[in-house]
Amino acid sequence: MSSAALPRTHLDLSGLLFAGLALVLSALVLLPLGWLAWFGVTDKGGAVTLGNFATLVADPSFVAPFVTTLAVALAVSVLSCLVATPLAWLVGRTDMPGRRLVRLLVMASFVTPPFLGAIAWEILAAPNSGLLNQWYRTVFDLEPDAHLLDIYTVEGLVFVMACYAFPYVFVLAANALERIPADLEDASAILGGSRWHGFRRVTLPLLLPSLLAGALVAFLQAMTQFGAPAILALPAGFHVITTRIWSLFQYPPEPHLAAAASLPLLLLTALLLRGQQWALEGRGYAVIAGKSGAPGRVALGRWRWVVLVGALAVLALPVLLPYAALLRTALVPTASEPLTWNALTLHNFRFVFEEFSATRLALANTLILGLVSATAGSALALVTAFLAARRVIAGARFLGFLATAPAAIPGIVLGVGLFLAYTRPPFVLYGTLAILLLAFVTIELPAAYQQLRSALASLHPELEEASRILGASRARALWQITAPLLGSSVVATWCFIFIGAIRELSATIMLTTADTKLVSVIIYDLNESGDLGAIAVLGIALLVITFVVVAVANSLSRRRGDPAP
Amino acid sequence: MAAVEVEHLTKRFGALAAVDDVTLKVEHGVFACLLGPSGCGKTTALRLIAGFLAPDGGTIRVGERLLSSRNGVVPPEKRNMSMIFQSYALWPHMTVSENVAYGLRLRRLAKAEIERRVADILTVTRLRAQADRYPADISGGQQQRVALARALVVEPEILLLDEPLSNLDTNLREEMRFEIRRLHDAYRYTTLYVTHDQVEAMTTADLLVVMNQGRIEQLGSPEEVYQRPRTEFVARFLGGTNILRGRRVAEGLVDCGSVVLRCGAGQFGGNEEAIVSIRLHDIDLAADGGRALPVNEATGTVARHVYLGGQRDYLVALPDGQQLRVVTPPAIDIPVGTTVKLRLPPERCRVLPE
Numbered sequence: 001m002s003s004a005a006l007p008r009t010h011l012d013l014s015g016l017l018f019a020g021l022a023l024v025l026s027a028l029v030l031l032p033l034g035w036l037a038w039f040g041v042t043d044k045g046g047a048v049t050l051g052n053f054a055t056l057v058a059d060p061s062f063v064a065p066f067v068t069t070l071a072v073a074l075a076v077s078v079l080s081c082l083v084a085t086p087l088a089w090l091v092g093r094t095d096m097p098g099r100r101l102v103r104l105l106v107m108a109s110f111v112t113p114p115f116l117g118a119i120a121w122e123i124l125a126a127p128n129s130g131l132l133n134q135w136y137r138t139v140f141d142l143e144p145d146a147h148l149l150d151i152y153t154v155e156g157l158v159f160v161m162a163c164y165a166f167p168y169v170f171v172l173a174a175n176a177l178e179r180i181p182a183d184l185e186d187a188s189a190i191l192g193g194s195r196w197h198g199f200r201r202v203t204l205p206l207l208l209p210s211l212l213a214g215a216l217v218a219f220l221q222a223m224t225q226f227g228a229p230a231i232l233a234l235p236a237g238f239h240v241i242t243t244r245i246w247s248l249f250q251y252p253p254e255p256h257l258a259a260a261a262s263l264p265l266l267l268l269t270a271l272l273l274r275g276q277q278w279a280l281e282g283r284g285y286a287v288i289a290g291k292s293g294a295p296g297r298v299a300l301g302r303w304r305w306v307v308l309v310g311a312l313a314v315l316a317l318p319v320l321l322p323y324a325a326l327l328r329t330a331l332v333p334t335a336s337e338p339l340t341w342n343a344l345t346l347h348n349f350r351f352v353f354e355e356f357s358a359t360r361l362a363l364a365n366t367l368i369l370g371l372v373s374a375t376a377g378s379a380l381a382l383v384t385a386f387l388a389a390r391r392v393i394a395g396a397r398f399l400g401f402l403a404t405a406p407a408a409i410p411g412i413v414l415g416v417g418l419f420l421a422y423t424r425p426p427f428v429l430y431g432t433l434a435i436l437l438l439a440f441v442t443i444e445l446p447a448a449y450q451q452l453r454s455a456l457a458s459l460h461p462e463l464e465e466a467s468r469i470l471g472a473s474r475a476r477a478l479w480q481i482t483a484p485l486l487g488s489s490v491v492a493t494w495c496f497i498f499i500g501a502i503r504e505l506s507a508t509i510m511l512t513t514a515d516t517k518l519v520s521v522i523i524y525d526l527n528e529s530g531d532l533g534a535i536a537v538l539g540i541a542l543l544v545i546t547f548v549v550v551a552v553a554n555s556l557s558r559r560r561g562d563p564a565p
Numbered sequence: 566m567a568a569v570e571v572e573h574l575t576k577r578f579g580a581l582a583a584v585d586d587v588t589l590k591v592e593h594g595v596f597a598c599l600l601g602p603s604g605c606g607k608t609t610a611l612r613l614i615a616g617f618l619a620p621d622g623g624t625i626r627v628g629e630r631l632l633s634s635r636n637g638v639v640p641p642e643k644r645n646m647s648m649i650f651q652s653y654a655l656w657p658h659m660t661v662s663e664n665v666a667y668g669l670r671l672r673r674l675a676k677a678e679i680e681r682r683v684a685d686i687l688t689v690t691r692l693r694a695q696a697d698r699y700p701a702d703i704s705g706g707q708q709q710r711v712a713l714a715r716a717l718v719v720e721p722e723i724l725l726l727d728e729p730l731s732n733l734d735t736n737l738r739e740e741m742r743f744e745i746r747r748l749h750d751a752y753r754y755t756t757l758y759v760t761h762d763q764v765e766a767m768t769t770a771d772l773l774v775v776m777n778q779g780r781i782e783q784l785g786s787p788e789e790v791y792q793r794p795r796t797e798f799v800a801r802f803l804g805g806t807n808i809l810r811g812r813r814v815a816e817g818l819v820d821c822g823s824v825v826l827r828c829g830a831g832q833f834g835g836n837e838e839a840i841v842s843i844r845l846h847d848i849d850l851a852a853d854g855g856r857a858l859p860v861n862e863a864t865g866t867v868a869r870h871v872y873l874g875g876q877r878d879y880l881v882a883l884p885d886g887q888q889l890r891v892v893t894p895p896a897i898d899i900p901v902g903t904t905v906k907l908r909l910p911p912e913r914c915r916v917l918p919e
Contacts, residue, residue, distance in 0.1 A: 468642050469646060
């Protein structure tokens with residue numbers, strides 16, 4: 001008597017699952033891009049033409065913003081590297097006191113929405129009403145139109161964008177420094193090299209790939225942002241490419257030109273991303289490992305405190321000053337009133353939370369969308385990551401590619417694409433929260449997928465196998481072993497999608513209507529009408545929610561039982 | 566009471582045959598060791614037997630029951646086997662007791678029964694004090710014992726072990742080796758133990774299976790395989806040996822250049838070239854013994870001399886450039902550079918096929 005081997009019934013189910021998932025992911029990514037491409041190459045009559053591109057190239061009102069964008073992005077990139085690299089070195093390699101505080105402040109500037117930072121800097125450095133200019137006038141007893149700083153300039157824009165782009169470079173540089181064992185620098189020292197020599201010849205070359213990658217990320221951030229340029233460049237009288245594309249949807253709308261203008265931006269983003277991957281793919285700079293000790297720290301001696309003060313001064317610019325400005329503005333009835341105890345009021349808070357119906361609706365919408373996007377996005381990312389990591393079905397790599405493809409689409413381009421795709425039958429989603437949900441899930445999916453993929457990679461498959469050999473089916477092993485162990489990663493991913501969704505502006509600005517306003521758009525609208533008190537309150541609310549969720553995510557990543565090192 | 570029967574088992578990864586036409590029968594209650602260097606296919610063979618991999622050819626049976634073939638595989642959860650993984654695979658979100666109780670819970674035993682069995686096995690493996698702790702908080706040796714307890718508490722018919730001791734330090738390894746053998750003798754299941762450590766294999770196995778490049782080189786009892794290796798690989802891998810290459814000049818006589826050897830063991834292959842194997846401690850070494858006899862004796866110079874406490878390890882260079890390693894009792898102390906006489910007794914010279 002011999003018992004036949006069990007048939008592989010789950011093969012059919014996984015085939016269906018793969019097909020379904022591939023369909024969903026493709027639709028998410030390809031539908032908006034497809035419509036974008038179509039609109040780019042057709043005219044108002046529907047005929048295929050390259051006329052749109054011809055118009056763009058010939059018209060200086062398109063070429064100038066493009067050039068400006070590239071110049072600004074380059075400046076932001078260089079500035080970010082110049083600020084982030086020494087900071088990363090100080091935090092990672094020296095005995096500067098207050099390193100934890102510095103890291104915290106860098107993280108704070110990481111999660112501050114750039115448009116909020118731009119508004120806060122408006123409050124600080126607008127030529128007439130800016131707080132810093134007012135103080136300057138008072139101290140030096142000058143005429144009312146003298147000013148030290150004018151934020152409504154190209155330099156101002158570069159400065160503000162660099163404030164919120166440098167953390168990307170910092171993170172990459174800090175991680176790279178951590179991975180370079182101190183033994184390498186010690187080896188240089190023992191052979192007679194000075195500290196600076198060791199840094200220049202050993203550490204810096206090993207850091208270069210990460211610095212290059214960081215520079216590219218900062219460049220991309222600056223190139224594809226809408227919020228800060230809209231707030232600072234438009235009043236100054238110039239456009240960048242994102243604001244120009246948006247302007248094409250103001251009356252009278254020119255969707256074809258907008259689509260055509262989006263395509264080069266998309267191409268450039270994809271190219272730069274590829275460049276960043278290439279930079280990080282160990283270009284012969286792999287550290288050949290043996291066992292090595294923890295990095296030793298350079299003793300700064302008398303300079304320790306000087307350096308700390310310097311670092312804090314630098315970090316005051318993206319974090320301390322703007323937050324203080326927001327707080328002040330929130331607590332006084334009008335922006336120009338001097339700050340005294342008598343002037344403090346909760347009037348603005350009451351206005352925002354109780355009286356102004358638009359803000360209450362926006363808050364509700366934002367929270368709902370945040371919750372739903374985070375849940376849907378996490379689920380989608382988890383299933384895709386599991387299928388790809390465990391190679392359960394053939395072609396799982398393709399799913400992974402689809403999941404990470406949206407990283408190459410700038411927010412505004414996605415907004416345009418979704419607008420074009422969903423304002424016509426059969427799927428008229430424009431004007432609903434659903435279109436925003438699509439946008440947020442698409443935008444956040446790549447990072448979520450990467451996070452879960454690496455969490456799964458650090459989960460040894462033998463943990464599931466051990467349960468199977470004891471009698472558990474594949475599904476039971478998933479439920480009892482994988483899911484609990486992955487739990488904290490899934491929640492952390494959920495939190496990051498939530499934060500990403502609530503602060504998104506570039507795509508949102510294209511897709512909201514009067515009924516579907518979100519907090520980020522309301523802040524932008526209120527800026528137009530000069531209602532700084534309300535903006536400050538909303539901005540603080542946004543920041544508080546963000547910090548709470550980040551704190552929850554961080555504490556969960558360190559929960560007991562997490563198998564990741 | 567069933568034997569594990571593997572017939573013509575083959576598994577390919579791309580063009581490489583990780584397991585190449587392996588046939589093996591392990592009777593019930595036998596402790597079998599799959600021994601070989603990295604990449605020889607022993608872990609792949611074990612995972613095929615466990616059901617995590619599907620074979621490209623051949624079959625795996627336990628008793629009358631067909632478990633694996635090209636056409637299908639009974640999944641691991643239905644094979645009634647237990648396994649200890651190289652990484653131990655202890656679940657970090659469960660305590661030691663919960664880890665151990667997992668298999669019993671799957672079998673839907675009564676709660677009281679589960680508690681009793683877990684308590685018993687924890688006592689046997691000396692883990693009572695660690696019952697409520699988490700795997701991250703106990704030592705490597707204790708983690709290993711938890712893996713053992715978890716695998717044994719379900720009273721398997723067949724226990725699979727994948728290099729379970731490689732992460733432990735030497736003293737602990739020795740202790741655990743004996744522990745694993747002791748438990749095998751007490752519970753009388755069939756054990757399949759994969760290792761690259763020949764000492765581990767020789768001290769624990771009833772049946773030694775030496776593997777190389779996906780194939781079985783030789784199998785038999787440890788004594789049998791050690792005393793009578795049938796290939797150069799087995800002779801080298803188990804116990805270390807000197808290999809001399811030469812030509813067969815007459816029945817039982819091999820000319821190896823610096824020395825002519827009469828060989829009292831082994832079998833010639835078909836051709837003229839022959840290999841002679843002689844173990845390190847089977848060669849007699851003397852500082853001054855006069856002229857060497859024409860057969861089974863040679864002169865050489867000491868090139869290296871290492872003192873190891875219980876023995877001395879010499880490297881002797883022969884006139885034609887070949888080198889022999891000789892291990893002697895500590896009393897024989899000969900400085901480097903001395904001319905020595907080597908005696909290779911014929912009954913210790915084993916001829917192997919080329």
